[in-house]
Amino acid sequence: MNTLSYKTVSANKQTVQKEWIVIDAENQVLGRLATRVANVLRGKHKPSYTPHVDCGDNIIIINAEKVRFTGKKLTDKVYVRHTGYPGGQRFATPKEVLAKHPIRIIEHAVKGMLPKNKLGAELYRNLHVYAGPQHEHEAQQPKVVNINSIR
Secondary structure, eight states: OOOOSOOOOOOOTTTOOOOEEEEEOTTOBHHHHHHHHHHHHHTTTSTTOOTTSOOOOEEEEEOGGGOBOOTTHHHHOOEEEEOSSTTOEEEEOHHHHHHHOHHHHHHHHHHTTSOSSHHHHHHHTTEEEOSSSOOSOGGGOOEEOOGGGOO
16 A cells, blocks of 8 residues: 555644734624634634644734624623622623723633633734724734635
8 A cells, every 4th residue: 555645734833824914893793703803813714724833813903992793782791700809790781891991892702712721822912902993013014804704
């Protein structure tokens, strides 16, 4: 029997090609945006995807305060956090969170879709969210991408 004519190639830190991508969150539905961003952060859109390696791209999200919610989620959904003190459970609706800290909505949604381990924490550091249309990563020469075109 002849040997195989192909081999599985796993990406590693040296062979991965990372890019910088700008995504405009204006009028994007939060959940759909977050799933696509999480897939790009992991690198699942690349043919060289390797599950245990950070092979995803760096993502810059602008206009985070203009993200959309479907249905009545803006008023009915509840974010729960705990201060760490007895009786310190706090509740907030997306409307309240958008008014005070608009970037936390997208960060929370994307972080929940990443792996819950050291790799997930490393991937989360590749996400940069800004409330307005300006960002501070022009030196990296990011390319503007329509998130709906990434599958």
